[in-house]
Amino acid sequence: MEPVNRALRRIPPWSLYILVAAWVLWMFWQGLQGHLGVDPVKVLEHTYGERALQLLIAGLAVTPLRRFFGLNLMRFRRALGLTAFGLVLCHLLVWLVLDVQIVTQIVADVLKRPYITIGMLGFALMLPLAVTSNNWSIRRLGARWRVLHRLTYGVGLLAGLHYVMLAKGFQLEPLLYFAVILGLVLARVDWKACLIRSDRANARRDSLQNP
Amino acid sequence: MAKRWTNDLTAADVTPEALFWNRRKLLAGMAGAGLGSIAGGAVAEEGLATNTWEEVTSYCNFYEFGTGKEDPSYYAGAMTTSPWSVEIDGLVDNPGSYGFEQILEAMTLEERIYRFRCVEAWSMVIPWQGFELADLLALAGVQDGAKYVAFETLLRPDEMPGVRYPVIDWPYREGLRLDEAMNPLTIMATGIFGKPLPNQNGAPLRLVVPWKYGFKSIKSVVKITLTDQEPPTSWNMANAREYGFYSNVNPNVNHPRWSQASERKIGGGLFAKRQPTLMFNGYEAEVASLYEGMDLAKHF
Numbered sequence: 072m073e074p075v076n077r078a079l080r081r082i083p084p085w086s087l088y089i090l091v092a093a094w095v096l097w098m099f100w101q102g103l104q105g106h107l108g109v110d111p112v113k114v115l116e117h118t119y120g121e122r123a124l125q126l127l128i129a130g131l132a133v134t135p136l137r138r139f140f141g142l143n144l145m146r147f148r149r150a151l152g153l154t155a156f157g158l159v160l161c162h163l164l165v166w167l168v169l170d171v172q173i174v175t176q177i178v179a180d181v182l183k184r185p186y187i188t189i190g191m192l193g194f195a196l197m198l199p200l201a202v203t204s205n206n207w208s209i210r211r212l213g214a215r216w217r218v219l220h221r222l223t224y225g226v227g228l229l230a231g232l233h234y235v236m237l238a239k240g241f242q243l244e245p246l247l248y249f250a251v252i253l254g255l256v257l258a259r260v261d262w263k264a265c266l267i268r269s270d271r272a273n274a275r276r277d278s279l280q281n282p
Numbered sequence: 283m284a285k286r287w288t289n290d291l292t293a294a295d296v297t298p299e300a301l302f303w304n305r306r307k308l309l310a311g312m313a314g315a316g317l318g319s320i321a322g323g324a325v326a327e328e329g330l331a332t333n334t335w336e337e338v339t340s341y342c343n344f345y346e347f348g349t350g351k352e353d354p355s356y357y358a359g360a361m362t363t364s365p366w367s368v369e370i371d372g373l374v375d376n377p378g379s380y381g382f383e384q385i386l387e388a389m390t391l392e393e394r395i396y397r398f399r400c401v402e403a404w405s406m407v408i409p410w411q412g413f414e415l416a417d418l419l420a421l422a423g424v425q426d427g428a429k430y431v432a433f434e435t436l437l438r439p440d441e442m443p444g445v446r447y448p449v450i451d452w453p454y455r456e457g458l459r460l461d462e463a464m465n466p467l468t469i470m471a472t473g474i475f476g477k478p479l480p481n482q483n484g485a486p487l488r489l490v491v492p493w494k495y496g497f498k499s500i501k502s503v504v505k506i507t508l509t510d511q512e513p514p515t516s517w518n519m520a521n522a523r524e525y526g527f528y529s530n531v532n533p534n535v536n537h538p539r540w541s542q543a544s545e546r547k548i549g550g551g552l553f554a555k556r557q558p559t560l561m562f563n564g565y566e567a568e569v570a571s572l573y574e575g576m577d578l579a580k581h582f
């Protein structure tokens with residue numbers, strides 16, 4: 072894996088911001104030019120959302136990839152998270168401005184339609200993560216930063232669930248995405264620590280019950 | 283032949299002239315080819331501009347060919363539509379297999395320009411050619427006890443990549459109450475824009491019920507059964523909370539996934555404004571009486 076890691080070190084992380092921003096603008100331009108089929112609003116909405124989900128998954132995969140395969144993408148993790156957030160924002164803006172348009176209907180949708188409620192919740196959880204994705208916040212928050220950024224797993228699960236729920240009928244693709252996210256979340260759980268902790272808890276309970 | 287439903291303006295008001303004349307020529311060609319003839323002039327409504335051929339034929343839900351909107355236009359070409367026959371059975375005097383040509387010979391085609399409203403809150407305006415379902419049912423002879431009509435789409439796995447997955451319980455099934463089926467607005471379409479139906483639009487023969495959500499207008503019909511029981515219908519079987527048997531277009535009845543109060547008209551580009559959805563998709567005068575006394579929030 073070392074040659075791959077060495078090659079990756081030559082790619083500056085900021086290139087990801089440029090790449091994703093350029094892609095967002097390119098897709099929008101395609102929509103304006105009428106090259107996104109007959110329903111460009113839905114295409115933009117779905118393509119921004121799906122790409123955001125992919126970047127989110129890539130961000131969740133960074134640590135497992137390093138731990139299990141020795142592939143080091145740590146330098147790109149912040150850029151992956153922030154570009155994922157940017158795309159979620161684009162996805163949301165297309166939905167608000169181009170798709171639903173009507174404020175009362177937007178409010179009703181957020182409150183009444185569970186998959187939209189879930190999606191909005193995921194977006195809300197991303198806000199503190201995006202705001203604290205900088206060196207200053209890491210220094211400032213210290214150990215709390217790591218705890219705060221565990222929210223990423225929650226965001227991943229909500230995003231996957233959002234996709235599963237909006238599919239009509241039984242569809243494979245959203246379920247595959249959800250399975251991958253679930254796998255990545257489970258890969259990050261420190262099972263040994265869990266077992267030790269529950270052992271200790273059991274021991275403590277036993278000692279309390281049988282002093 | 284029917285002509286029970288007419289409207290005063292013609293397609294010439296809304297369709298570019300070149301396309302209009304082109305269509306006339308095509309119709310003449312169709313008639314010459316023995317595919318039947320279009321009776322009388324086109325039927326249209328004021329301000330009802332039709333969508334384009336490209337829009338109507340590249341943006342379809344036909345899950346037998348995939349769940350993407352463009353999947354049917356890519357994959358439906360594999361479906362064999364000739365020979366084609368429709369099995370008509372149940373409470374009819376003349377049950378049996380009716381060949382597509384045999385049906386066409388007995389029917390006179392006419393044009394109907396209808397609004398088409400999908401449950402996903404998008405809409406189009408489509409110029410259909412076809413005949414009233416009532417005429418086909420008359421051919422089969424509806425018996426007294428019949429109360430419902432059940433329909434089934436072709437299920438042919440080797441020509442339909444989408445049915446490998448249990449997206450819904452195949453084959454696709456739909457149903458109407460008999461009085462809905464006999465309503466003059468309800469047609470069996472065989473063409474759009476004066477051409478035979480492309481496969482992705484439900485060739486060679488499909489139902490069109492313009493005051494109901496699009497999924498009721500079942501495609502590529504191979505079976506019609508007259509029954510005295512409300513027949514099971516595919517989306518209702520998949521999710522009864524979201525899709526009722528009636529599924530009439532109704533801006534006042536909320537769907538758990540989509541607000542039905544407004545719709546996006548396909549073809550307006552990125553910045554098209556949403557339009558308010560009309561009760562019974564704008565056909566209230568013609569069909570509201572069918573549901574008199576019914577609680578439409580309950581029978582959604």
